[in-house]
Amino acid sequence: MNHKHHNGIWIFAEQRNGDLHEVTLELLGKAKELAGRTGGKVTAIILGHGIKPLAQTLFNYGADSVLVADDAMLDPYRPIPYSIVIEKSVRKYQPEILLMGATFMGVELAPRVAAKLRTGLSAHCIDLKLDQNGKLLQVVPGWGGGVIATIACPDHRPQMATVMPGTMKPLKPEEKEGKIQEIEIDLPATDLGPKVLEVKREKPEELPLEKAEVVVAGGWGIGSPEDWEMIQELAEVLGGAVGATRPPVDEGWAEERQMIGQSGKTVRPKLYIGIAISGVMHHVVGMDQSEHIVTINTDSNAEIFETSDVIVVEDFRKIIPKLIQGIRDRVKR
């Protein structure tokens, strides 16, 4: 197949209720880096109603141009009208690459778009590269993250991927100008799917886990909600956030949003301290990009030690209270 007429990198700019999802900026950062090598342009496509002002943010973070689909039918998000609008725009402008976030919305929407276009889509990418011919290589974890596969889409366009939030870095924003182009909306009169009755959002936590400089994570070995407080206290004195493996979440000591790993969040803090965690791959894939990794476990053969810079073989109860005290003393000085 000849793909010469396909050109440029698109990212789907995800918004709900006028709030851009963080991953949008991460996608722009990566798209800009890839475009630097292909010489193509970066376009953000955004759908919704009354969302044109968001274009400026997209320019500032790296978009050369922004395609805006603004219509009351596009608010709130629903997969059928969104996939129709994106499909039509892609057919018209023929981008080489289309990236979306592996968010709740992206995971539902991207496969519909890919199926409409009969093109390939890879899921939850943790890295994107170009081969020597400028083709997109999509790096995806499989089997709980223990296996890394590289996927290509040689014969179909656009090459599509959803990208794991938190794995790519946004550019430093600069005041910039760009071209806004409006997309004509021409939705069919047919049924556009389920009706949204209500969108309910709680206030997000103050310091999201993904942004914390220090993450103190606890595992099943903490053993009780009382001892879990030690984890919270250590995080607090270090000005960090609390993370968890799955068992503490199942037990209710920690909340789901604190879970790190394959089915939770990916973190890459300056310092990760892992306490009473065995280090199963499901968890490790969410923390192994941390700058410094310190772990405490009573079992000298714990798997987590493989992925650690500093290891302590000891009962955490003998260490953490003293460590908290030590940090308090230092900070006072």
Added chain:
Amino acid sequence: MADKEMNRTIVCIKPVPDPKHWNKVSMDPDTQTLRREGIPGIINPLDKHALEAALSIRDAHGGEVVLLSMAPPFAAPILREGLAMGADRAILLSDPVFAGSDTLATAHILAAGCRWIGEFDLVLCGNMTIDGSTAQVCSQLAELLDLPNVMHVTGLDRQAGDKMTITQKIEHGHVRLEAKPPIVISVRKELNKPRYTSFTGILAAESKTIDVLSNKELGVDPNHVGLNGSPTKMAGLELREFKRARERVGGSPEEIVQALLEKIHRYGII
């Protein structure tokens, strides 16, 4: 569209390698493929939640629950497990030409399976498999069937008549939707607790049918299935390495704490 008296639910079930045995996975250096011999298969855990939802709708409203799976013939015993849980019958889509299908090709095959079954109200899927973890098949299936779909479902209430309310999880919250059949729905584990298989269930399953269909019966365009029909191609595969320095700090608790404080200071945190 669907006959309201019928109330048929199709549950898409994928057999996956039991994660308890994943440490046995190794790489064949010659073929660059995964060796998974000796790893037993199970029903993808989330698909059991989809099946539970289907069974409880049937318990309340009557109708039929049909299992649908694309897998090699050796998957039949795994489908039998779903029948023992309470499904009425099963369809296994199995053909050598399906081997190597990516998510789009899989969706083409499952869509043909759904059409072969005939009319239905609901297609229920797991939100994600534990081996491939793409979470792509259901939306693609819905698109190819030209039906709406909802993912990340944590609440599903089928009222009398043609109405359903659905709760969908999103970042920091949820969406409530009103839907009507036919529709494709993918579920999260918060939705329900799958029932245990009873002894009578296991006995009853022995006499239920599993139809095994090849592409002769299904008739999917050969250009849409298998390795050749898959737009995505594997370009490389490696086992991930996680090794780091693993410097051990030992001594008394006081000495360990002192050493840790030094490190944390050196990292520029305190």
